[in-house]
Every structure is written in C-alpha cells, then in structure tokens.
C-alpha cells in the first residue's frame with residue numbers, strides 16, 4: 132500500500148484476529164501458515180488459483196462518497212403507483228431506534244426465547260395488530276412478501292380441502308382448481324402461477340362475477356380493495372363459496388382495514404397482504420413484512436412462525452415461538468412450506484408503527500388519505516375525466532378517452548408517477564405522505580394535460596366513497612393497552628429501549644447459533660439503506676428513474692457471478708429457501724425444454740438442511756434420500772447406486788458445500804460427475820459460501836446452480852429473524868430460465884414466472900452486500916474466507932483439548 136493512500140482499511144476492521152492472534156491460532160491448529168491450512172482444508176482439485184477479478188477495496192469514506200453520487204441517479208418522484216406499495220412516514224423514533232439500531236437489526240432468529248423476549252413481545256404485537264385489523268383468529272409473525280404469502284394461502288386452502296376429503300372419503304371430488312380474481316395484483320398472480328404448476332394446481336384467472344364453483348374448485352383468491360382500487364362487499368360471495376365447500380383467501384390492505392369491514396367478519400378463511408405502508412420504506416421492493424392471518428381451525432397449517440405466550444410454574448408470562456414442530460428442519464419433504472425465516476425487523480417496525488399511532492391514529496391517517504382521494508376525484512372530474520371505481524379507499528381509476536400521453540408528460544415534468552394501466556386508463560393511489568400541495572400538483576398535471584389553466588382546489592370535505600353500511604368497519608381493533616399507551620416520543624423511546632434491553636444481538640455478544648450471525652454488519656454497509664434516494668423508490672417506478680439501483684444491481688450481479696464462477700445471477704429470491712425453490716424451478720424448466728419433463732427425482736443427502744427437501748416438494752419433485760457416512764460426508768456408493776437406479780428420472784442433486792458438518796468433501800467433483808452422467812443437474816446450497824469465496828467456487832466443484840444467502844456470507848444482518856436475500860447463480864445453459872417479472876423485465880429469454888413480488892426482491896438491502904464486496908475487494912473477501920476457516924479450525928482444536 133502506498134503511504135499516500137487511505138490508511139484505514141475496512142478489512143482490518145472486519146476481520147477480527149490481528150497478525151499476532153493469527154499466528155497463535157495457527158500454532159494451536161498446528162499449521163505453518165494460513166496458506167498451508169487452506170491447502171489442507173480444501174481439496175487441491177477444486178482450488179481456484181487466480182484471484183477474483185473484482186475492483187480493489189475502497190475506503191469507507193470513498194465508498195460512501197461514490198455511492199452518494201450513484202444514489203442521485205435514482206429519482207425520488209412522488210409515487211402514486213400503488214399495487215401494494217405506498218410511500219409512508221417512518222416515525223423518526225422508529226427509524227433511529229429500530230431500523231438503524233444494531234440492537235434490533237443484528238439479533239438472530241429467536242430460537243432461544245430467554246435472550247429474545249423483547250422482539251418476541253414486539254412480534255406478538257404485530258400478530259395482534261394484524262389479527263384484529265383483518266378480523267381473523269390468528270396471525271403469524273410475518274412472511275417474505277405479499278405475493279409469496281398469496282401462494283402460501285393457496286397451498287393452505289388446498290391442504291385444508293384435501294384434509295376434508297381424506298376425513299370423509301368418497302364424499303368429495305378431487306379438488307385441484309384454484310380461482311383467482313383478475314383484479315388481484317399482477318405480481319401476486321404471476322407468483323401464484325409459478326407455485327401452482329408444480330403442485331398440479333390448476334389456476335383460473337378471471338372476473339369474480341364469472342366464477343362458478345364446480346366440484347374441482349377448492350379455493351378462491353380475491354383482493355380487497357382490488358388492484359384498481361375498487362371496494363365491494365365480499366360477504367355474499369364468500370357465503371356462496373362456502374356453501375359449495377370452497378374456501379376463500381383475501382389479499383388486503385392493512386391501512387384500508389382501519390375503515391373497511393375486515394375480511395374476517397365477512398367470512399374469509401385466510402387474509403394476507405403487505406404491512407409496508409405501516410412505516411416501512413419502499414426501498415425499491417423491500418424488505419417488507421407480509422402478513423398472514425387465518426382461522427383457529429387452520430392454525431396448524433399456517434406457514435412461518437407464530438409467537439405464543441407461555442406461563443411458567445410460578446405463573447410468570449414469557450413469549451416463545453409456538454408450534455415450532457412446523458419449522459422446516461423437522462418436517463423435511465413432508466413440510467407444507469419451505470419458509471424458515473420471516474421479516475422480523477420489518478414486522479417489528481410495522482408493529483411499532485401500530486404502537487406509535489394506536490387505533491385512533493391509524494383511523495385518522497386512513498380517514499385523511501381517503502378524504503384527500505375523494506377531493507382529488509372531484510377536482511379531476513372537473514376536467515371531463517371519468518373515475519370508474521364506484522367505491523374506493525385511496526385509489527382512483529381514471530379513464531381518459533383522448534389518451535394518456537399528455538398526462539404522462541405533465542406528470543413526469545412535475546416529478547410524479549402514476550400507474551398507467553393501458554393507453555386510456557390511469558391509476559392514482561394516495562398515501563399518508565400526501566399533502567394538500569401534492570393534491571394540488573396532481574390536479575395541475577391534469578389541467579396542464581388538458582390545456583386548461585389550473586384552478587384552486589375546493590377543500591370542502593367530499594362525501595365518503597366507502598360504502599355504507601357495508602363494507603364499512605364498525606368493530607373496534609387494537610384495544611390492547613400496548614396500542615393505547617405510548618403516545619409521547621419519550622414513552623415510545625423508552626418502550627423500544629425496554630424491549631431491546633431484554634435481547635442479545637451482535638451488539639452485546641457473539642451468537643454462535645447459526646451461520647446467519649457470523650458476519651459483521653458494518654455501519655457503512657447499513658447507512659445507505661435509509662438514504663432517501665434508495666428508500667423512497669417504488670419497485671415499479673420507470674427504470675430510467677432507478678438508474679442508481681440499476682448500477683448497483685448490475686455490479687453486484689457481476690461480482691456474484693465472478694465469485695460463484697457462474698454465467699449469471701438472479702437477485703429476485705427473497706431468502707435462501709426461495710433461492711432453492713427458484714433454482715429447482717429453473718432446473719425443471721431446463722429439463723422440460725429438452726423434452727425431459729419426466730425427470731422429477733431429487734437426490735438429497737440425509738444431512739441436508741430441512742429447506743432442501745421442502746423446496747424440492749414445492750417444485751413438484753420426488754425426494755430420494757442419500758445416506759451420509761458417520762463423518763457427515765455423502766456416502767458416494769449410495770449416491771452412485773441411487774443415481775443409477777433413477778437415471779431415467781433423475782432431475783437433480785441438492786448438496787451443501789462445504790457440508791452442514793463443515794467439511795470440504797474430497798469427493799465433491801466425483802459426486803457432481805455421477806449426477807451429470809445420469810442426466811441430472813447439481814444444485815449447490817450456498818449457505819456455507821463463506822468458506823468458499825476466493826478459494827473455490829460452486830462452478831469449480833461442478834455445480835450448475837447455487838443460492839447465496841446474502842444474510843450469511845454477504846453481511847446483511849439477520850434482523851432478529853429475517854430480512855434476508857437468496858439470489859441464485861447459474862451456469863450458462865440455465866441462464867435463459869431465470870425468473871421473470873410481469874411488470875419489469877428480469878431474467879432470461881425463457882424465464883420462469885416470478886418467484887417474488889418485486890423484480891429484484893428486497894432490493895434496498897442489496898446495498899449491504901454491494902458495500903461488503905466493494906469495501907473488502909477481492910483480497911479482503913478471500914481473507915475473510917481464510918479467517919473463517921482458521922476460526923473454525925482453531926475452535927475445534929481448542930475444544931478437542933476438553
């Protein structure tokens with residue numbers, strides 16, 4: 132390093148052991164140098180000899196300066212696009228004390244209840260708030276996004292109906308048809324397509340009015356308010372569905388439910404949606420906490436985690452994860468969902484937003500948003516535009532017979548995004564950030580587009596467009612004291628701190644519980660996530676307004692491709708398990724394209740993480756378990772036997788490398804070759820990628836696909852149980868099948884349908900991994916791998932003495 136270059140290197144702060152520590156650790160391990168230890172640990176045949184071709188490490192200061200100029204390439208237009216994502220006001224006390232606070236963002240999943248009482252209480256608040264707003268019996272502690280929550284709703288209803296059939300055989304027809312209203316969100320419908328097909332669930336998408344409940348129908352999915360903003364009373368429809376033995380799931384808007392009759396009171400069986408507009412920034416798609424609520428009867432079928440309250444022998448209350456037997460590592464291929472994480476940090480933010488505003492505050496916000504929308508309708512109608520929603524909460528659907536070009540132009544000039552539904556229809560969704568001045572600006576856009584002079588708005592309250600009496604909300608919600616106590620900022624600050632103090636995160640201690648906790652989540656990596664130019668971008672904003680994101684995404688994709696040795700990467704999956712599902716669906720599409728659709732067997736070693744078989748089951752594959760030897764390695768003879776036995780049907784092998792026992796198996800290339808020889812593809816679970824970066828790679832071992840848990844190797848904090856990201860890398864022959872998206876071009880030419888609601892999943896936290904890559908550079912990342920291996924071997928050596 133030149134004396135005149137920046138002297139403070141990120142690697143020095145990221146990688147714990149000093150040179151002295153390193154030498155003492157090497158001595159304890161009995162290795163002469165780091166390089167000899169690497170040579171001993173990693174089989175020579177898979178070692179990558181050339182350094183990673185990545186830009187050199189930047190100093191933290193230089194990185195933030197460069198990133199702030201990239202950030203300015205994103206345009207923070209006012210967004211009225213809607214479609215499940217709305218601008219929101221994050222109360223500063225929540226921004227500073229939860230979202231930007233390592234006490235909340237670094238803890239691990241609350242497997243150990245005694246060090247997690249604070250966030251368990253907050254997650255219980257989330258569940259209570261969701262259950263009461265939706266009018267359901269129980270809610271879970273969050274899911275990954277609204278579209279995947281819809282898919283979980285579909286499979287829950289399917290199981291519930293199949294259960295009824297099994298209970299009284301002969302009485303029910305095979306039910307495998309799922310009806311989806313074409314007024315559901317487009318990204319939801321696309322993810323449903325991905326998830327329905329491998330399970331042999333037939334999807335009919337069409338108007339609700341045309342739905343008929345033939346015997347094959349097991350369930351229906353509706354949206355409330357729908358994607359165009361219309362609100363109707365769903366009760367008669369739900370009643371007629373139930374009469375036909377058909378169950379109903381409803382995607383709902385949590386804020387609207389402060390004013391609208393909750394779906395639970397209309398008879399819904401599942402209610403799900405996105406809690407983003409409860410104070411969680413848009414972040415170009417996430418992370419946000421999806422919610423999921425159902426009736427008591429289906430609680431055992433519910434995906435994800437549920438927080439419950441226990442009372443100990445002394446009568447003291449404590450929180451814990453309930454129904455944990457449904458966690459995936461236990462159910463394996465019998466699991467009903469592969470979700471093994473949540474969006475805890477964001478669920479906690481939404482819960483705190485509920486605590487901060489309380490039921491009255493939420494009603495006032497919802498009332499105000501509705502009132503402004505009502506005024507806007509009246510003022511725009513003055514321009515001869517027709518508003519087609521008979522009733523609505525916050526969204527207008529406007530028909531402009533003369534076409535939308537002039538509106539679009541005037542809106543862009545004013546820094547405003549609407550939803551352009553087709554050439555003549557425009558959607559406008561208002562939100563809590565909207566002021567009178569914003570409404571005036573929208574009115575001015577229309578005036579300008581129609582060549583009229585702008586007029587001053589008549590603010591006289593307009594009559595409500597929420598139908599009365601149905602489906603207007605009459606019931607109380609959030610009556611618990613926690614939602615009715617903490618009104619001053621000081622109380623709020625103390626409440627948040629009181630919960631934080633009960634928990635252990637990386638800010639207090641090391642948590643040797645899981646691979647998600649093994650990384651520093653550096654402040655420089657985290658800061659940009661809440662910069663306005665990244666946090667206030669709507670996921671469906673025009674691409675030319677998100678050029679900053681486009682640059683970060685492209686550079687991160689390239690870096691991950693280089694690190695994995697693969698041709699390309701999809702950043703869409705929202706967790707490692709979603710990456711597994713996406714990767715298997717890509718493999719499935721590849722086989723189908725080669726007229727090999729009968730290839731549906733996946734070999735999975737007995738030692739694999741439970742999400743592997745669960746994802747395989749979701750991808751419509753049959754799991755064949757491969758034995759593991761006593762040391763945790765794959766039993767190669769058994770693998771060979773099973774690959775040969777199933778050669779005509781072999782789809783893939785799923786293998787974790789290094790294995791879940793932490794060993795680099797010498798036979799890995801032979802294992803991959805056996806699978807290829809028999810027509811299969813190799814899926815590498817990249818959860819342990821922190822032992823590979825810079826030294827070997829999924830491509831070098833012979834894999835075709837892998838996922839990368841960015842919340843493990845690439846520094847995204849675990850947030851107390853999510854957020855995470857699980858991008859997949861693929862070899863060139865699979866690139867064409869990477870997931871697409873209905874609203875933005877992503878993926879390959881023969882893309883499978885979407886696997887997440889947003890085109891690039893939880894895009895805003897990609898910034899953390901991007902920072903990790905740029906701050907460490909090739910050398911620093913490779914050193915991080917070397918030290919991870921040294922640390923593990925050192926601990927082993929020291930423990931062996933006991």
Ligand SMILES: Cc1ncc(COP(=O)(O)O)c(C=O)c1O
Nearest residue numbers: 472706707708740742816818855
């Ligand atoms: C080996 C392995 N595979 C897959 C996963 C699933 O990843 P995620 O929790 O991101 O869904 C994990 C998570 O801990 C894991 O350890």
